[in-house]
Amino acid sequence: MTIQRDILITEVALRDGSHAIAHQYTVDQVLRVAKALGEAGVPYIEVSHGDGLGGSSLQYGLSLTDELKLIEAAVSVSGDSKVAVLVLPGIGTIEDMKEAIKLGAKMARIATHVTEADVSAQHISKAKDMGLETVGFLMMSHMAPVDKLVEQAKLMESYGADTVYMVDSAGALLPHEVRERTRALRDHLGVNVGFHGHNNLSLAMANTLAAIEEGAVRIDGSIRCLGAGAGNTQTEVLVAVLERMGIQTGIDLYKIMDTAEEVVAPILQVPQEITRDNLVLGYAGVYSSFMLHAQRAAKKFGIDSRDILIELGKLKVVGGQEDMIIDVASEMAKARN
Amino acid sequence: MTIQRDILITEVALRDGSHAIAHQYTVDQVLRVAKALGEAGVPYIEVSHGDGLGGSSLQYGLSLTDELKLIEAAVSVSGDSKVAVLVLPGIGTIEDMKEAIKLGAKMARIATHVTEADVSAQHISKAKDMGLETVGFLMMSHMAPVDKLVEQAKLMESYGADTVYMVDSAGALLPHEVRERTRALRDHLGVNVGFHGHNNLSLAMANTLAAIEEGAVRIDGSIRCLGAGAGNTQTEVLVAVLERMGIQTGIDLYKIMDTAEEVVAPILQVPQEITRDNLVLGYAGVYSSFMLHAQRAAKKFGIDSRDILIELGKLKVVGGQEDMIIDVASEMAKARN
Missing domain, CATH: 1.10.8.60 (Helicase, Ruva Protein; domain 3)
Known part of the structure; x- marks a missing residue:
């Protein structure tokens, strides 16, 4: 049976959500979350330190558990779901990617600041050579004007990326800005356009819908909103909203809701609210x-x-x-x- | 000095937020919140039981403190801000409104189910006669088709309402639905159009912006998201977003952020997250x-x-x-x- 999917969702709670719990994931937690996400039919599950492979450090925060152990655990239980890894050139190396591939990772997302796509060239082309599905991930996208964003996205496409994401790392973009940027990317790229939002201005869902309306087909979600700052577009809510709009994600709504409530919520140490600090970060960008x-x-x-x-x-x-x-x-x- | 306000915000944390804390507001809490809201320049502060005047009951939840004491407290410290009360005909009476006026309330919001505007006739006209600014508040607005919503809003206008609100009580509306409904109300009413959103589908902010873009000029917010279900459009975040869009609310951004963090957050017993139950209510409507x-x-x-x-x-x-x-x-x- 082929599952109908108009939009492919990547679940980032086991990567971006790592920020929300100070990189304290245990193997047991990842086993439970990844198994439930797999059973719910989530197509991609990202597993890495919050700052990508190799991120565990005094500077970025030490992980409780070696991320390779977490990737291995996720692959072992996630069924048809593919495990993705995040790689920031300068932090994560080609060697780190090779290790992740050995453990079963199927997708690499290569992330740079929105104006520094050139540093992703080697990582993207190597990831492709090694048979990974490859995503270019342009962080802090609100900091570049539209033409610059398009130029940088085209660089990533030229290195071989199958998809290029506009990443609103600070949760600073407004819906009309997302709309304009997605349309420009859609107009100028031959590859898939993706969107990754944060909720610092309470606009993660609004921005995600704007991106989808303008042609983004890859979307990041975070179950129970588990992500940096005020968290990401909340996956189980996104699935519900898209169902109401007649857009298929292939994800089982009840199962993803149950996973959020029963498996993920108990892991959260601090609720994902829009606090003063998160709001200031989004407002200032x-x-x-x-x-x-x-x-x-x-x-x-x-x-x-x-x-x-x-x-x-x-x-x-x-x-x-x-x-x-x-x-x-x-x-x-x-x-x- | 006249404060420029393109949009007039009514803060509902001391009414809708009453649901979030099981109607346990104390006089001391209301004094601190209302004083801070007044100093931040919030134009209207709604104070009542979650189900409006007279709502304290076994059926709707018993208030810890008599709401008339809370109204009196709010009026005593809120400076230039006006205190509003919610009244559901069948629960709150004309006598209740008279008591609230004696204590200094300046606005009555008369709420009915979206298809039952006719039961608001007497309350709206009496409220006007008694000198109150008067709002018709059409709850569960997603349950009526657009033409029915317009018909009911026109009834409220005919009774004398200065403003008619579309109220998305279940947080069930999608942005395109809010857009269509607001436009229809704007086209058919001579009075102000207002919008009150809930966040059960993570769309409170998106819907609020859609309403504003289509001409709504009265908007409800709830500081720190304190409201029924997943809470309302978060006031301090709304002020920040509207500032970014060049829309003046007349509210001091830093003061409203500080109020949220320092005065309101400590009152919350349970964080305002989108839980499974809230999501189901919004999805089902x-x-x-x-x-x-x-x-x-x-x-x-x-x-x-x-x-x-x-x-x-x-x-x-x-x-x-x-x-x-x-x-x-x-x-x-x-x-x-």
Whole structure:
């Protein structure tokens, strides 16, 4: 029996959701979640450290369990579902991908900052050579204008990506922006367009529907909203909404609901609400790693950390430029005196 | 100084949010929340039992504190913000409204099922006579086709309502449905159109933006998402999103964020997540009060309570018809044997 799927969903709770539980997944938890996701008919299940293969580190957060053990566990129980891995060039290596393939991973998603697609060239072409289905994953997509986004997506396509995702890492995009960007990608790419949303502005579902309406056919969801920041588009809710709209995901609605409630919810240590910090990150459109730096600088200079974060967003400061946070705060404090 | 407001927001955490905390508000909590909302510049603050004036009862849930005491407290600290009350004819009386006016309430929102606007005639006209700003509040709006919704809204307008709200009580509407309905209301009414959303399908923000784009100028929000089911459009997030869109609410973003985090979040006993039950209610489009009945019937007849709820939604069963739940379950069980 062929399952009808208009949209292919990748479940990211075992990767992006790793952020939400400080990378503390156990083998037992992954076995239970992946088995249930497989039985519900989820086509792709991403399993990696929150920052991709090789992400376990003091800088990005140490994993409780070696991610290769988690990938192996997921593959062993996920049935027809394919296990995907995330790879950030500079963190995850080609060797890491080879290990993941040995354990049964079938898809690699190669992620870069939206303006740095060129660093994905080798990873994408190697992943293809090794027989993986390959996705280019353009993070912080709100930081590039539409033409730049298209240019970078075309680079990833040229390296061999089967799909290119617009990734709203900070949950900063508004629905009309997603619409315009998806349409541009759809117009200029020969490969599939995907969308990965975050809920910091309570717009993950709205943005996902906008992307689908404009032709995105690969969508990321996170069961029970388990993801960085305010979490992702909530998978079981997305399945319900798409069913109401007559769009087939091939996922069993009752099973995915039961998995969320009975298997995943008990794993969550802190509920996935839109807190002040998450909201500020989405409103400013900056990296979550800036929050602590901005709060420290705010204290030092006697200003509001939100003003700093919003200014960093306007200046389009990227990861690695954390030094600028003190400079920005210092300038702001001076300007006020 | 006149505050620029393109959209007038009514904050419902002290009314709809009462459901989320089992009607256990204290005077002290209401004093702190209303004072902070006033200082943030929220134009209207609704204060009542979750089911409106007079709602405190065994049937609807007993309030910890007499709602008149809560209204009095809110009025005493809310500054330029106006205090609104909800009234469901059949539960709240004209006498209740008189009491609320004595305590300083300035707006009455008269709520009926979407097909029963006629029962609001006396309440709306009396509220107007007594000098209140008056809102007609059409609950479970997804249950009526567009022309019926317009007809009922026009009835409320004819009784004297200054604004008519489309209320998505079950969080069941999809953005394109909100768009079509708002446009129809806008085309056929001379008075303001309002929208009140719930987040059971993770679409409260999407639906709110759709309503605003089609001309709704009164919008309900609930700070920290405090409302029935999965909660409402989250006020502080809405203010942030509208700011990003260049739409003025007149509400201070930082103050409303701080109120959410520091004053309201500590009141919440259970986080406002989209749980399985909330999702089912939104997907089926039925009253939350049906859940327990359906679960009991499901157990009795050995079927899934979700199948019963979805069937009740299709049959457009309304409150007061709870007897039908057993009949529906029994029929379904028979059909399977």
